[in-house]
Amino acid sequence: MRDLVDDLLAWSGEGRRFAVASVVGVSGSAPREPGAALAVAEDGTAVGSVSGGCVEGAVYELCLRSLEEDRPLLQTFGYSDDEGFAVGLTCGGIIEILVWPNTAEPAFRSYLEALAADKPVALARILPPASGDPSSLTLEASGEATGTFGDPGVDRLVTAEAAAMLDTGVTGVREVGCDGLRMFVQTYAPPPRLLVFGAIDFAAALTRAGRFLGYHVTVCDARPVFATRRRFPDAHEVVVDWPHRYLERAPVDARTAIAVLTHDPKFDIPLLERALRTEAGYVGAMGSRRTHDERSRRLREAGLTEAELSRLRSPIGLDLGARTPEEVAVSIAAELVATRRGGTCHPLASTSGPIHALTR
Incomplete structure (x- = not known):
């Protein structure tokens, strides 16, 4: 719905009646997720999409019918449904569409x-x-x-x-x-935040991957010669400050991911001491296993508990055999997705059952 808001506010301001069709349920290989929307004004103008084209025509007609009858409508389209097949939903999935006419409330x-x-x-x-x-x-x-x-x-x-x-x-x-x-x-909710600490080449690659995944990406480093917009054109923000000081004022919630790529104790320890006590859903740090062991010892000395230390993903990323900055960025991005969606990190070919868990 977020991508339709400008049109819908304009229609509402003009006093135009319109109906909004939303995907409310999906199963199987349905083309769009719940929340995808198509809006149709009473003059026939349409914006948005509920199926990527499969059942758009039928849903368009449902919107006009909903406006004419001034009541909400609920309809299901699926491969086994003659009507669903006729309008093109041949992907094997099922989608449930809610059409709502009273959008002036x-x-x-x-x-x-x-x-x-x-x-x-x-x-x-x-x-x-x-x-x-x-x-x-x-x-x-x-x-x-x-x-x-x-x-x-x-x-x-x-x-x-x-x-x-x-x-x-x-x-x-x-x-x-x-x-x-x-x-x-x-x-x-606004996009989740990815806070990348350390203005290095690995950070530049991760910034690109994070933006691609839909994160609002911030790069922070205390060294102004490295933390520049020119070096990080894909970041939404580039901040020159001590990492731990920036984190103290940065908004952090359960959807926030923190990637510490500096692997320098004078930056890492005060930063991770704070990061592991935030609500961040992901905290990862770059470095070798020896670096991780030494870092953990210092963090214990700083007063962190074992429960707090257990939240640290270090060495950062999944074991993909990554070496280049771009490969390492993929391994970190994959871990971010798995953490956020509850993935097993196993090859799909080695698993059974639904590919997409219903509650993720």
Whole structure:
């Protein structure tokens, strides 16, 4: 939805009615993940995509129908479904599409404004047939909620579930209450941060890989001759400061990854002492096994516990036999993905079962 926000705010400002179709569920080799959206204005203008082309035409017609009938619609397309096959979903997957017509409600406007401001936000909608009136609820990270489903009990349940999903950045369908009420919660959070310490050639390669993976990448080094925009054109930020001092003021949460590539004790020790006590989901440090052993000894002397030290991924990266900066960047990037998604790091050919775990 983030890529549609400018168009939708413009349509809303012009008073144009429009419907939004969202992917709410997928299984198998479906082309898009939950949250992918297509919007259609009442004059037929369309923006976005829900399937990369497979069922776009059918979903477009659903949007127009939803606008005409002024009610939400829920439809499933799949390979085994004659209609799904007819419209081109031959990849073997199944997608469930929710179309929502009442996009003038305050909750949806609040959601769009939060997206435009790049703020974390969740939008919750009750799925048909239980939805009745197409109402929704928007929840911001601050806890501020806009909208109601007309029942304080349902509002509390939805708000609690949406808050948990927003905290972990999960988009999908959940059941709330004891009546099997199904809701779709679409969450948005700014890109995760990758903090790269050490302005060396390995850092330049990792910066490129991190940006490719969708991270907001910062490179930090205390040496101004090395920490330059010219050397790191792919970084979103290049900071000249002592690494531990920068980390003390940098925003860090569970989605943040920290890569320490300096392998110099005067930088590493004070930096890792702080990094391992943050909420960062990944902390890795470059160096040989001898360097790691010596670094661990110094960190213990600095007061870190074994539990805190166990969070350190050192030597950094997966064992790919990497040697060049680009190869090392791939090994670190692979470890980042595996950590974030819960991967086993085993070759897929040696495993069985679903390739994509449902909860990742």
